[in-house]
Amino acid sequence: xxxxxxxxxxxxxxxxxxxxxxxxxxxxxxxxxxxxxxxxxxxxxxxxxxxxxxxxxxxxxxxxxxxxxxxxxxxxxxxxxxxxxxxxxxxxxxxxx
Amino acid sequence: xxxxxxxxxxxxxxxxxxxxxxxxxxxxxxxxxxxxxxxxxxxxxxxxxxxxxxxxxxxxxxxxxxxxxxxxxxxxxxxxxxxxxxxxxxxxxxxxxxxxxxxxxxxxxxxxxxxxxxxxxxxxxxxxxxxxxxxxxxxxxxxxxxxxxxxxxxxxxxxxxxxxxxxxxxxxxxxxxxxxxxxxxxxxxxxxxxxxxxxxxxxxxxxxxxxxxxxxxxxxxxxxxxxxxxxxxxxxxxxxxxxxxxxxxxxxxxxxxxxxxxxxxxxxxxxxxxxxxxxxxxxxxxxxxxxxxxxxxxxxxxxxxxxxxxxxxxxxxxxxxxxxxxxxxxxxxxxxxxxxxxxxxxxxxxxxxxxxxxxxxxxxxxxxxxxxxxxxxxxxxxxxxxxxxxxxxxxxxxxxxxxxxxxxxxxxxxxxxxxxxxxxxxxxxxxxxxxxxxxxxxxxxxxxxxxxxxxxxxxxxxxxxxxxxxxxxxxxxxxxxxxxx
Numbered sequence: 084x085x086x087x088x089x090x091x092x093x094x095x096x097x098x099x100x101x102x103x104x105x106x107x108x109x110x111x112x113x114x115x116x117x118x119x120x121x122x123x124x125x126x127x128x129x130x131x132x133x134x135x136x137x138x139x140x141x142x143x144x145x146x147x148x149x150x151x152x153x154x155x156x157x158x159x160x161x162x163x164x165x166x167x168x169x170x171x172x173x174x175x176x177x178x179x180x
Numbered sequence: 181x182x183x184x185x186x187x188x189x190x191x192x193x194x195x196x197x198x199x200x201x202x203x204x205x206x207x208x209x210x211x212x213x214x215x216x217x218x219x220x221x222x223x224x225x226x227x228x229x230x231x232x233x234x235x236x237x238x239x240x241x242x243x244x245x246x247x248x249x250x251x252x253x254x255x256x257x258x259x260x261x262x263x264x265x266x267x268x269x270x271x272x273x274x275x276x277x278x279x280x281x282x283x284x285x286x287x288x289x290x291x292x293x294x295x296x297x298x299x300x301x302x303x304x305x306x307x308x309x310x311x312x313x314x315x316x317x318x319x320x321x322x323x324x325x326x327x328x329x330x331x332x333x334x335x336x337x338x339x340x341x342x343x344x345x346x347x348x349x350x351x352x353x354x355x356x357x358x359x360x361x362x363x364x365x366x367x368x369x370x371x372x373x374x375x376x377x378x379x380x381x382x383x384x385x386x387x388x389x390x391x392x393x394x395x396x397x398x399x400x401x402x403x404x405x406x407x408x409x410x411x412x413x414x415x416x417x418x419x420x421x422x423x424x425x426x427x428x429x430x431x432x433x434x435x436x437x438x439x440x441x442x443x444x445x446x447x448x449x450x451x452x453x454x455x456x457x458x459x460x461x462x463x464x465x466x467x468x469x470x471x472x473x474x475x476x477x478x479x480x481x482x483x484x485x486x487x488x489x490x491x492x493x494x495x496x497x498x499x500x501x502x503x504x505x506x507x508x509x510x511x512x513x514x515x516x517x518x519x520x521x522x523x524x525x526x527x528x529x530x531x532x533x534x535x536x537x538x539x540x541x542x543x544x545x546x547x548x549x550x551x552x553x554x555x556x557x558x559x560x561x562x563x564x565x566x567x568x569x570x571x572x573x574x575x576x577x578x579x580x581x582x583x584x585x586x587x588x589x590x591x592x593x594x595x596x597x598x599x600x601x602x603x604x605x606x607x608x609x610x611x612x613x614x615x616x617x618x619x620x621x622x623x624x625x626x627x628x629x630x631x632x633x634x635x636x637x638x639x640x641x642x643x644x645x646x647x648x649x650x651x652x653x654x655x656x657x658x659x660x661x662x663x664x665x
Contacts, residue, residue, distance in 0.1 A: 084552075091539060098498060098542040099505070099519070100535055101527030110539050113597050117540065120598055121487035124556055127563070134558030135565055137389045138614035140376055140639060142421035144413065158282045164512035173507055174518045 084122070086115040183208040184345045185662075188402040191348055192250045195242070202242075202253025206235035206297050209255040213299065213346045216665060219327060222340040224260050224318045225268055225301040231255065234297045241295065251409055252295035257347040259338045260301040261308055263382040264288055267298075271384045272316040273306045275504045275511045275529030285382025286414045287351060287393055294409050299347050302337030306531045307501065308358055308386045310334050311603050314594050315533040322590070323366060324663035325629050329587040332362030335396070339366035342396045343663055349406045350396045355386050356489050357582075357607025359394045360619040364582035364632025367621050367661065369403045369649070370396045374640045375614035376421040378407075379414030387496035390489075390611040399659060400620060400649045404428035407642065423640060431643040432650040437471035439648060442575030446482035447606055452584045459623030459631040460581045463652065467579065470651055475575045479567040482609060484560050489608040490601055491544050491557035498541025504529065536597065565613040568636075577648055578636040580606055582619045586629035610636055618645045621658035630661075 091111045095102045102110070156169060165172040183205045186194070194200040210228050217223055238253035258264065261271050263281035265288075270276045284292070291298075305315040313321040313336030321336040323329040324344045331340045335352025339362035342350055352359045354372035363370030371394045378393040385391060395406030411425040443464055448457055468474050506512035506525030513524035530538065544553035571578060583603060593600040610617045615636055622633035633652070637645040653659055 086543075090543070094539045094542045094546070097546060098502075098538050099522040099526055100530065100538060101523040102535070106532075106535070110536060113536060114540060114543070116598055117490070117601075121491060121553075124484060124487050124491075124560055127481075127484065127560060129556060129559035129563070132559040132562050134555055135561040135612075136558050138375060138565060140374075140421065140614065142376055142423050142640075143419055144422045145418055146415050154282055161280065162282065162509040164506060164509070171507060174516060174521050176518050 084118055086111055086118055184212040186348065187398045188251070188254050188348045188405055189399065191254060195253050202235040202238045202297060203232065205253065206231050206255050206299070209299055209347055216344050216346060219665070220322050220324060220340055220344055221319055222303055222321050222337040222344065222346060223257070223300045224270065224272060224303050224337070227267060227298055227300050230267070231297050231299045238295045238297065249294035249409070250405055251291070253297060254349060255297045255299045255347045256291065257300050257302045257338065257341045257350040258288070258298065259304050259335050259352045261304060261353055261384045262288055262351065263384070264298070264301070267301070269301065270317070271307050272304050272318055273530065273534065274317045275525070277317065277511060279510050283382060286379035286416060287410045288382065290410050302341055302350060304337055305334035306534050307384065308334040308353055308355055309497070309533050309537055311357070311361060311600055312588070312590070312593065313337070314590060315531055317531060320590055323587045324665055325367065326587065326627070328589055329629070330365065330590050331587065332365035332583070334358040336362050338396050339363050339368055339370065342368040342398055344665055349402055351393060351406070352396060353383060353391055353393050354611065355390045356493060356611050357604045359396065360607050360617055360632070360634060361583050361604065363396060363619040365587040365630065367630030367663070368396055368398060369400055369618070369620045369659070370394060371403050371407060371618040371642070371645070372610065372616060373407060373411065373642050374421070374616040376419050377411050377616070377640065377642065379417040379420040381414055381416035385500040387493040388500060389496060390493060400646060400653045401429065401432060403618070404432065404646050421640065426643050428643055428646050431647045433647060434651050434654050435471065436467065436648055436651045439472045439577065440475050440575040441467055441472045441648070442475045442477035442571055442578040444477050444479040444482070444571065444578060444580060446479050447580040452581060453586065453625070455625035456581050456584060456586065456631055460633060463622040463633045464579055466656065467648070467652060470655060472648070477571045477574055477578065479571060479609065481560065481563045481567050485564060485609045485612065486601055486605055488557045488560045488564060489604070489612060490540070491553050492561060492612070494537045494541035495544050495554050496541070498538045498545065501534070501538055561612050564609050568613045568615060572638045577644055580634045580636065582606055582632040582634040586625045586627070586631060606634065615639060616642050616645060618649050620649050620653055623658060624661070
């Protein structure tokens with residue numbers, strides 16, 4: 084598997100990260116080298132092995148799904164990058180027709 | 181002896197005997213930070229005012245004769261990944277450079293219940309991604325043993341703050357070695373407990389199936405005291421274990437007769453520095469003299485750990501970091517449309533290594549590649565986990581080197597991500613298998629750089645690890661050496 088410039092551009096689009104042309108060519112090179120090394124995993128036959136996405140320990144606990152109070156709005160307001168009338172302000176999403 | 185040179189155990193005794201006040205101790209520590217910070221860059225925020233206020237409050241409580249925790253009045257530093265209510269928390273990223281959390285992480289809440297004194301937030305690799313602390317938005321941390329070298333990462337600041345006597349205890353996080361590798365390279369004690377031992381609530385997430393919190397201390401006893409204070413179940417983190425937390429100090433004994441210590445042959449391979457191998461083997465010999473039984477074991481899938489880890493961790497990271505979009509908090513770039521705002525915020529707000537990992541993680545999770553990479557790595561993760569399960573049938577604990585080399589030079593590996601990732605070879609399997617691991621000093625190389633020994637144990641057997649670590653530490657002198665600052 085070779086990592087191409089087009090693939091990195093596609094990944095930047097998927098992950099919503101703006102990359103400069105220099106970054107794209109640098110990441111293409113670096114990811115290609117990394118994936119080359121990571122191919123090593125293909126030496127192992129894992130067709131009969133269950134994946135571990137998370138090590139399940141017998142101690143994990145679920146709690147009741149109860150409604151609890153959240154943070155007071157005024158404590159969260161100072162975090163917002165832009166705010167208007169107590170709401171988060173963002174650039175326009177819906178285009179005028 | 182200066183107050184800042186004390187261990188927690190010693191300082192706590194002096195405080196309770198009223199030979200020293202927390203205010204005096206805290207002032208001495210703050211002064212020490214101010215003197216050494218320009219050389220080391222280990223802090224990203226010094227909370228002097230809050231620290232002095234907390235210290236006075238503890239002294240007041242003590243004067244009233246209240247029963248206090250062993251950590252009461254003790255100056256402690258926190259990696260800048262722990263949310264601290266009202267105190268800036270950046271994860272050493274531009275994207276969070278203005279972030280003031282509205283709540284405390286559970287670790288901080290518990291430390292407050294113990295009346296600790298927070299002296300500041302410690303430098304780290306951005307979002308805990310790195311092995312040299314060179315990925316911080318606030319610049320690299322310097323190793324106090326040689327200022328041209330890295331202290332390791334990602335919890336570089338937390339390790340250095342202990343090595344340089346800038347606080348008596350500190351906390352970090354470990355996703356692939358981020359507590360143990362800097363503990364090794366900086367010559368201090370650090371432990372990554374079992375996944376689930378400490379709540380992750382309020383800790384900025386990197387890879388949620390691997391992240392775990394742990395303390396750094398000057399001694400094994402201090403690390404045991406610090407872990408005890410923060411461990412335990414938390415309703416805010418369903419992965420935190422609903423298990424009683426033992427009093428670890430009760431297990432700190434010098435006699436290890438009959439303890440079976442496994443030594444995996446795969447951890448002594450080409451590429452490991454001679455000085456590291458020698459120190460590790462001497463430590464194993466020493467344990468034998470202390471009465472431990474040494475057993476040869478095999479962890480056959482060790483060579484697959486680096487690819488497995490970097491595929492799993494980056495996949496999880498790319499999902500976790502999706503939340504930084506400039507909308508609700510943190511840095512926001514100027515843009516006309518929402519899509520552009522997202523792209524520019526993330527392009528400008530994340531550093532080079534973080535973007536590299538987001539690209540890699542997005543790739544392994546993307547349509548057409550998921551089975552070949554993410555699922556494949558998760559299957560190999562099962563094999564790595566099973567290696568340890570078999571090994572622990574033959575031994576009680578496992579002893580290994582921590583890092584194949586001692587501290588490397590700043591700049592040496594920044595342009596070669598593969599070489600940087602390979603330096604985590606001995607620490608990442610532990611996280612993939614959710615096991616606990618402690619690192620403590622076991623020697624110095626010919627350049628005078630510290631070498632750390634790693635002790636691994638079965639799930640939730642931290643007390644057994646502390647036991648062996650204590651017996652080794654108390655019969656050697658390595659932990660008493662201080663860097664020439």
